[in-house]
Amino acid sequence: MSRKISPAELSQHDSPSSLWLAINGLVYNLTAFAPSHPGGLQILLQHAGQDASVPYNKVHSPSLIRTSLSPTAQIGSSDSIQTPVPQIFSSVPTKPPLSTLISPHDFPLAAIPSLTPKATAFISSAATDCLTHRANSSLYSHLTLRPRILINVSTPTTRLVTTILNCPVSSPIFISPTSLGKIIHPSGEKAIALACSNLDMAQTISTSASFTLSEILSGQNTSHPAFLQLYVDKNRVNSERVIEEAVRNGVRAVMVTVDAPVPGKREADERIPTAAGGETLAPMAGTAAAVGDGKGAALGRVMGGYIDDSFSWEDLGWVKGLLPEGVKLVLKGVQTAADAVRAMETGLVDGIVISNHGGRSLDTATGTILVLLELQRCCPGVFDRMEVLIDGGVRRGTDVFKALCLGARGVGVGRGVLWALGGYGREGVERYLEILNDELVTTMKMCGVTSLEELHPGLVNTRAVDHLVPERVGEEHPYAKWRRKSKL
Numbered sequence: 243m244s245r246k247i248s249p250a251e252l253s254q255h256d257s258p259s260s261l262w263l264a265i266n267g268l269v270y271n272l273t274a275f276a277p278s279h280p281g282g283l284q285i286l287l288q289h290a291g292q293d294a295s296v297p298y299n300k301v302h303s304p305s306l307i308r309t310s311l312s313p314t315a316q317i318g319s320s321d322s323i324q325t326p327v328p329q330i331f332s333s334v335p336t337k338p339p340l341s342t343l344i345s346p347h348d349f350p351l352a353a354i355p356s357l358t359p360k361a362t363a364f365i366s367s368a369a370t371d372c373l374t375h376r377a378n379s380s381l382y383s384h385l386t387l388r389p390r391i392l393i394n395v396s397t398p399t400t401r402l403v404t405t406i407l408n409c410p411v412s413s414p415i416f417i418s419p420t421s422l423g424k425i426i427h428p429s430g431e432k433a434i435a436l437a438c439s440n441l442d443m444a445q446t447i448s449t450s451a452s453f454t455l456s457e458i459l460s461g462q463n464t465s466h467p468a469f470l471q472l473y474v475d476k477n478r479v480n481s482e483r484v485i486e487e488a489v490r491n492g493v494r495a496v497m498v499t500v501d502a503p504v505p506g507k508r509e510a511d512e513r514i515p516t517a518a519g520g521e522t523l524a525p526m527a528g529t530a531a532a533v534g535d536g537k538g539a540a541l542g543r544v545m546g547g548y549i550d551d552s553f554s555w556e557d558l559g560w561v562k563g564l565l566p567e568g569v570k571l572v573l574k575g576v577q578t579a580a581d582a583v584r585a586m587e588t589g590l591v592d593g594i595v596i597s598n599h600g601g602r603s604l605d606t607a608t609g610t611i612l613v614l615l616e617l618q619r620c621c622p623g624v625f626d627r628m629e630v631l632i633d634g635g636v637r638r639g640t641d642v643f644k645a646l647c648l649g650a651r652g653v654g655v656g657r658g659v660l661w662a663l664g665g666y667g668r669e670g671v672e673r674y675l676e677i678l679n680d681e682l683v684t685t686m687k688m689c690g691v692t693s694l695e696e697l698h699p700g701l702v703n704t705r706a707v708d709h710l711v712p713e714r715v716g717e718e719h720p721y722a723k724w725r726r727k728s729k730l
């Protein structure tokens with residue numbers, strides 16, 4: 243029988259050094275867990291020393307807290323003032339059967355109990371206060387749809403078939419590159435490749451993948467389009483070797499990541515020591531040594547020491563020169579109209595990915611759907627000259643639909659795939675992607691369209707965010723004109 247804790251005693255524990263919460267009649271000591279909470283420390287502090295059942299139940303299954311914290315974190319009971327909401331999953335702390343997962347949101351909740359705390363923090367963490375991470379997805383909810391009615395949408399197959407970077411694919415949704423897949427599932431990127439091959443969807447493979455490109459692609463006879471994500475190595479010869487291997491393995495595009503010249507500060511990940519070493523952490527590039535620098539243990543930073551922060555516009559010609567005819571050059575991480583135009587004007591770039599690394603690089607950077615609108619408003623010509631792809635915060639088929647209507651050729655998903663991989667391996671990734679594709683088809687039909695060619699901006703009402711979208715290309719602030727004078 244657990245100790246009854248009074249509201250007065252509970253209220254004493256309302257700080258980061260002693261953080262207790264009452265949830266659904268039980269009191270938990272979250273002091274150790276709070277700094278790594280994937281939803282951020284702030285929300286827990288806001289409710290510290292109080293009954294947090296309502297905010298908790300709004301976003302989490304009642305069983306999550308029981309299955310993810312150590313039993314010693316449950317320190318007593320309270321007279322809960324709030325009734326728990328119905329459970330999504332059974333209270334038995336086992337993984338629900340994959341067939342019972344019906345929402346993309348089910349995947350993190352199902353995966354977390356079987357992931358290590360480090361893997362959970364690695365997937366869910368984002369830069370500092372996670373504001374860009376949250377804005378990426380919350381901005382989609384401010385865009386509303388404008389369905390057209392009384393249109394015959396009875397066609398048995400609403401086809402999502404399209405091309406991304408000239409590659410035929412079964413869906414405009416593609417897999418964004420994520421590193422160190424083995425930390426999440428023993429088959430890591432290999433499982434994602436098989437899922438993509440089975441579904442005929444495009445996969446982007448990170449330079450920091452846990453397996454080599456030939457292990458991921460040729461080793462298992464996959465047939466889907468694959469792109470290489472490239473972090474340029476301080477030692478350029480290493481990058482030349484990686485590109486050469488990619489070309490040999492049939493990759494169709496090289497996406498150079500340009501939004502992370504230095505690693506982001508991901509505090510949830512920094513705080514959890516890296517238990518695993520050696521093989522699990524060895525990236526495909528094979529050049530990074532896991533060196534502690536006293537700043538924490540975030541995997542991206544510890545492993546990313548090889549990334550060349552001097553890489554600049556002048557170096558794009560060098561990458562282009564390494565690519566045979568037909569292999570596209572793409573910049574991943576474009577965040578302003580000015581840089582989209584600059585990329586186009588180089589004449590070297592075939593596509594861009596509007597991305598902020600899922601909010602993992604620079605916190606308070608603009609949510610990606612706003613950047614897509616900025617391109618529409620300031621430089622629509624880029625859509626004719628380069629393929630514009632987007633990722634960040636895409637959680638639902640409606641999000642994919644909105645991005646496609648607003649001009650994106652392909653829409654990338656990062657964390658969602660990783661939760662699915664962590665919980666259920668290849669089958670999980672397939673089910674997750676199928677759910678997203680189904681949601682996209684449903685949204686299309688509800689809006690009166692049955693093919694991707696029919697999508698257009700008029701199907702989305704963007705007024706709630708239009709005031710946030712810059713009006714012209716350029717460096718200048720719209721009205722703040724005073725600048726520091728150079729002392730020289």
Ligand code: HEM
Pocket residue numbers: 263265275279280281282285286289294297298301302306307310311350354366376657
């Ligand atoms: C052991 C306990 C908990 C675990 C394992 C946990 C886990 C998580 C995870 C994995 C996410 C991110 C989901 C995603 O990336 O899509 C998240 C977000 C969040 N969590 Fe928790 N959480 C816990 C406790 C709590 C509590 C006690 C509260 C409320 C007081 C809370 C409120 C939130 C909120 C508001 C978000 C953000 C949702 C969003 O931005 O979409 N969590 N949590």
Ligand SMILES: Cc1cc2nc3c(=O)[nH]c(=O)nc-3n(C[C@H](O)[C@H](O)[C@H](O)COP(=O)(O)O)c2cc1C
Pocket residue numbers: 364365366378418419420421448449450471499574597598599600601602633634635636654655656657658660
């Ligand atoms: C665990 C993790 C690892 C990532 N690793 C890389 C990487 O190696 N290279 C890269 O360009 N982007 C990387 N990203 C960023 C993703 O490619 C993508 O831009 C982002 O996850 C999209 O946002 P979403 O997670 O909200 O879908 C990573 C993201 C996550 C979550």
